[in-house]
Amino acid sequence: MLPETRVGDGEVIGIAGLGIKGKVGRAKWKEFKALVLGGIPVAYRSKVWSECSGATALRQPGYYDDLVARSGADDDGLVMGQIQMDIHRTLTDNIFFRKGPGVDKLNQVLVAYSRRNTEVGYCQGMNLIAANLLLVMASAEDAFWVLASMIENMLPRAYYDQSLMASRADQQVLRHYVATVLPRLSAHLDALGIELEALTFQWFLSVFTDCLCAEALFRVWDVVLCTNDGATFLFQVALALLKLNEANLLQRDTPAGVYTYISHHMTEHAISIDGLMQASEALGRVVRRDDVEAKREAAMHAEREAMKTRAASVAE
Incomplete structure (x- = not known):
């Protein structure tokens, strides 16, 4: 079990704030980091990733569904074409993507993100990141928000823009x-x-x-x-x-x-x-x-x- 943490049907409490509350907080953060290095238990990984990556803080109710539901009239044709090309050659050895619902979910996440971040749109490599997130996260929306946090908060700015x-x-x-x-x-x-x-x-x-x-x-x-x-x-x-x-x-x-x-x-x-x-x-x-x-x-x-x-x- 993660230290001083309860991961169940409710929220992950306090993990993202460890290390910022004095000596005790820093000690707990060091203990938590040591456990992270040893591997987060599979049952807890989705919720811990959401909390610690900042995805939970980014999340806005209804926002993802709105992106997915857009008509697509304003979409960049080149971006959509590249996404369509890549989703069918992503993790093809995995049955979730070969014969399961993975391709549709991957398309949904990548299209939604391209609409959220038009400066980036889509870049090869993002398909593999999103696909692997879909294997861990509980829903396509959860995967979307972790992807957004990785690109916007964790990796350097201009990592995926046209200049790379x-x-x-x-x-x-x-x-x-x-x-x-x-x-x-x-x-x-x-x-x-x-x-x-x-x-x-x-x-x-x-x-x-x-x-x-x-x-x-x-x-x-x-x-x-x-x-x-x-x-x-x-x-x-x-x-x-x-x-x-x-x-x-x-x-x-x-x-x-x-x-x-x-x-x-x-x-x-x-x-x-x-x-x-x-x-x-x-x-x-x-x-x-x-x-x-x-x-x-x-x-x-x-x-x-x-x-x-x-x-x-x-x-x-």
């Missing part, structure tokens, strides 16, 4: 940490001329849905959704995956070998879920939120300046 600037900047930040934490692997990748960013970009954009099995993914999401450093934890998970696979990656002596291994085999070689979580948490001593945010902002600033330079050269 923040998500691309995060790949430069990750590459810096790889050079610092895994210098042998970093040198090996450089020697082979491999752009790690091209391989890890989708990890971040899909919040690891495209490279972790469901059990491991939900353990990672327990931390991402239920602690106040979710966006930072993504770097810890990425580095942990690379660290746990470093020996195998160093044995690949061609670019094709490395690309194939990272794309298809990163979680196949005796990596336990507990081991991944422990390795990820240990990297919190190296990967600090303020450092990540500073590096991300520096990368985004450099990209903006480069864009200005390119625009000026074209205008001449």
Whole structure:
């Protein structure tokens, strides 16, 4: 049972406020975080995710139903077309999406979100996030609000907009940490001329849905959704995956070998879920939120300046 918490038919009480009420609150928060790292019980996961992610606070009665019921006359045709294309190739090995109601629910959530957030609309990767939320949350509406909180409150601004600037900047930040934490692997990748960013970009954009099995993914999401450093934890998970696979990656002596291994085999070689979580948490001593945010902002600033330079050269 979660500490000082009652999770039943009613609301989840007090979890989101832990850690903000003096020494006792901070002590309870540390205890709660330790339990989160060990995995939230399946029976409680949906309600705890809603509370801790901020989805419960965002929720407005009737709002989701209104979005779903809209006529669609004002929808962006390109966005709707991309959603329709992607929902039929999402989690096709899962019977809920292959033969069950999953496709319709996924379409409903993604269309509703595109209407809520026209600046983002829809971006590939969001289909995988929403689909996995549907496997956990009690309803499509619950999944919608957690998706909204992830995009709007937890991940950096501009992560899913048309420029993808923040998500691309995060790949430069990750590459810096790889050079610092895994210098042998970093040198090996450089020697082979491999752009790690091209391989890890989708990890971040899909919040690891495209490279972790469901059990491991939900353990990672327990931390991402239920602690106040979710966006930072993504770097810890990425580095942990690379660290746990470093020996195998160093044995690949061609670019094709490395690309194939990272794309298809990163979680196949005796990596336990507990081991991944422990390795990820240990990297919190190296990967600090303020450092990540500073590096991300520096990368985004450099990209903006480069864009200005390119625009000026074209205008001449």
